[in-house]
Amino acid sequence: MIQVENLTKTFDHFTAVKDISFHVDAGEIFAFLGPNGAGKTTTIKMLTTLLRPTSGRIHLDGFDPWVRQREARQSFGIVFQDPSLDSEQTAYENMELHGILYHVPHRVRAERIETLLRLFELWERRGDYVKTFSGGMKRRLEIARGFLHTPKILFLDEPTLGLDPQSRNQLWTHVKAINEKEKTTVFLTTHYMDEADRVAHRIAIMDHGAIVAIGTSAELRARTSTDSLEGAFLALTGTSLRDESASSTDNLRRFAQMWQRR
Amino acid sequence: MGAIYIMWLRELKRYVRSRAQIVVSLGQPALYLLALGYGFGPVFAKAGAGNYLQFMAPGVMGMTVLFSSVFSGMAMLWDRQFGFLKETLVAPVPRLHIMLGRTLGGATVAIIQGLLILVVCLIAGFRPHLWIAIPASFVFVAMIAIVFAALGASIGSVIQDMQGFQLLMNFLVMPIFFLSGALYPLSNLPRVLTWITHADPLSYGIDGLRGVLIGSWQFSFALDLAILAVLAAAFLSVSAWLFSRIQL
Numbered sequence: 121m122i123q124v125e126n127l128t129k130t131f132d133h134f135t136a137v138k139d140i141s142f143h144v145d146a147g148e149i150f151a152f153l154g155p156n157g158a159g160k161t162t163t164i165k166m167l168t169t170l171l172r173p174t175s176g177r178i179h180l181d182g183f184d185p186w187v188r189q190r191e192a193r194q195s196f197g198i199v200f201q202d203p204s205l206d207s208e209q210t211a212y213e214n215m216e217l218h219g220i221l222y223h224v225p226h227r228v229r230a231e232r233i234e235t236l237l238r239l240f241e242l243w244e245r246r247g248d249y250v251k252t253f254s255g256g257m258k259r260r261l262e263i264a265r266g267f268l269h270t271p272k273i274l275f276l277d278e279p280t281l282g283l284d285p286q287s288r289n290q291l292w293t294h295v296k297a298i299n300e301k302e303k304t305t306v307f308l309t310t311h312y313m314d315e316a317d318r319v320a321h322r323i324a325i326m327d328h329g330a331i332v333a334i335g336t337s338a339e340l341r342a343r344t345s346t347d348s349l350e351g352a353f354l355a356l357t358g359t360s361l362r363d364e365s366a367s368s369t370d371n372l373r374r375f376a377q378m379w380q381r382r
Numbered sequence: 383m384g385a386i387y388i389m390w391l392r393e394l395k396r397y398v399r400s401r402a403q404i405v406v407s408l409g410q411p412a413l414y415l416l417a418l419g420y421g422f423g424p425v426f427a428k429a430g431a432g433n434y435l436q437f438m439a440p441g442v443m444g445m446t447v448l449f450s451s452v453f454s455g456m457a458m459l460w461d462r463q464f465g466f467l468k469e470t471l472v473a474p475v476p477r478l479h480i481m482l483g484r485t486l487g488g489a490t491v492a493i494i495q496g497l498l499i500l501v502v503c504l505i506a507g508f509r510p511h512l513w514i515a516i517p518a519s520f521v522f523v524a525m526i527a528i529v530f531a532a533l534g535a536s537i538g539s540v541i542q543d544m545q546g547f548q549l550l551m552n553f554l555v556m557p558i559f560f561l562s563g564a565l566y567p568l569s570n571l572p573r574v575l576t577w578i579t580h581a582d583p584l585s586y587g588i589d590g591l592r593g594v595l596i597g598s599w600q601f602s603f604a605l606d607l608a609i610l611a612v613l614a615a616a617f618l619s620v621s622a623w624l625f626s627r628i629q630l
C-alpha cells in the first residue's frame with residue numbers, strides 16, 4: 121500500500137529525513153516511533169503531498185503522490201499533528217465541508233457522517249461549535265473526519281499528543297475498530313512506547329532522521345534480547361524516550377516561525 | 383464545483399455569525415462619513431466644490447469594500463495559524479477551486495458591506511443623482527470587491543505572521559485608500575501625486591462609483607471598468623498561482 125525507497129529531505133543545510141526505505145501492507149497498522157525531531161512529521165508531509173522530497177521514491181497505492189496529487193489525496197486521510205479544524209463551524213459542518221471537498225456523494229455523506237460521529241461519541245454535540253470542544257473531542261472529530269471519505273490509508277501524526285490516558289485508550293479502540301471493519305491501512309507516528317506496542321502491527325524506530333529498525337514489537341525485542349519495547353528502543357538508539365519532552369522542540373519551532381518570517 | 387461552493391459558503395457563514403464584527407467594520411467608515419463629511423463640508427462648499435457629503439459618500443463605500451475584501455483574503459493568515467488551511471491544502475480538488483471559493487466568498491461579503499454602508503450614507507443625507515444609479519453602482523462595488531479580495535488572497539498566501547500583516551496594512555492598504563481619490567478630487571494635484579493616484583487601482587473603482595452615483599467622472603465608465611477587469615484577472619491568476627505553491 122505504501123512503498124518508500126531512499127527517501128531524503130534536506131532543509132537548507134539540515135537533513136531531517138535521511139535515506140529511509142520501508143513498506144506498509146494493505147490493512148496494516150504501521151507505527152513510526154521516535155523522539156521529537158526524529159523526522160516523523162517531515163516523512164508524513166512528504167507522503168501526503170505537502171512537502172516535496174529532496175530525493176527518493178514514494179508509491180502510495182501504486183502511484184507517485186507528487187505526480188498524481190489529486191488521486192493520491194483522494195486515497196488517503198490525514199490527521200495532522202497540529203489542529204486543522206475550523207473552530208468557527210460546528211462539528212457537523214466540519215464533516216460536511218470535508219465530505220464535499222472529498223467528493224462524498226450527498227446521500228452517502230449524511231449517513232456516513234452520522235455513523236462516524238456516533239462511533240466517536242460526538243453525535244450529541246454535532247451542532248456545537250468546535251471552539252467549545254475539549255482537546256480530546258477535537259482529536260476524535262479530526263479522526264472521524266479523516267475516515268469520512270473511506271480512505272485506503274489514514275495517516276495519524278501523533279494523534280494522542282496532549283491527551284489524558286483515558287482519551288488515548290478510547291481513541292485507539294475506535295481506530296482499531298475501523299481498521300478491522302473497513303480494512304483501512306493506518307500509518308501512525310507516536311513517541312509513546314505503549315501505544316506503538318499495543319496498537320501497531322509493525323513498528324519502525326526512527327532517530328535523527330533515519331530508521332534504526334523495523335519489525336513487530338516481538339521481533340524488535342528478540343533482536344535486541346530485551347523484554348520490553350522500551351528496552352529495545354534503548355538498545356537501538358542509545359537513548360530512552362520520555363513523554364515529558366513532548367513537543368518542546370515543536371513548540372520552539374512554531375514559536376520561531378512566528379517571529380522570524382521564513 | 384462543490385469545493386468552490388463550500389468555501390464560498392464558509393466565508394458567508396463566518397460573516398453572518400460575527401455580528402459584533404459587522405458593526406465594528408461599519409463603524410469606521412461611518413465615522414469617516416460623519417466626521418469628515420460634516421466636518422469638511424463647509425470648507426469644501428466655500429471652495430466652490432459643492433457638497434462634500436455627496437462627494438465622499440462613494441469614496442466611503444469604496445473604502446468599506448476595499449477593507450472588507452482585503453481582510454477576507456488576508457484571513458488566510460488566521461487559517462494558517464489555527465491550522466484549518468492544511469485541511470484545504472490536502473483536499474483532492476484543484477487548489478484553484480479552493481482559492482476561487484474563498485475569494486468569491488470574500489468578495490460577496492464585501493459587496494454586502496458596501497450595500498450596508500450605502501444605506502448608512504443614505505440615512506446621513508447622501509442622494510444619488512438618479513435612483514437607478516444605485517443598482518448600477520454595484521457593478522463597481524463588485525469589481526472593487528473582486529480585485530481586492532484577490533489581492534488580499536495573494537498576500538495571504540505569502541505572509542505567515544502578524545508582522546507581515548501589519549506591514550502590508552500600513553504600507554500597502556492604507557496608501558491604496560488615501561491615494562485613491564476617496565476623500566479628495568484627483569484633479570489639480572501635484573504632478574507626482576497625479577502619477578501615483580493614477581497607478582492606484584482603487585482610483586478607478588472610486589471614480590466608477592462616483593461617476594455612476596453622482597455623475598462626476600475623472601476618467602470614464604469604460605476606462606474604469608476595463609482597468610478593473612484586467613486587474614481582477616491579473617490578481618486572481620497571481621493568487622491562484624501563489625496558493626498552488628504553498629508547502630507546509
Ligand SMILES: Nc1ncnc2c1ncn2[C@@H]1O[C@H](COP(=O)(O)OP(=O)(O)O)[C@@H](O)[C@H]1O
Pocket residue numbers: 131134136154155156157158159160161162163373630
Ligand atoms: N520547515 C522546516 N525547516 C527547517 N527545519 C525543519 C522544518 N520542518 C522540520 N524541521 C526540522 O526537521 C527535524 C524533524 O522534524 P519533524 O519531522 O517535525 O520531527 P518529528 O515529527 O519526529 O518530531 C527537526 O529537527 C525540525 O526542527
Ligand SMILES: [Mg+2]
Pocket residue numbers: 157160161162201277278
Ligand atoms: Mg512531529
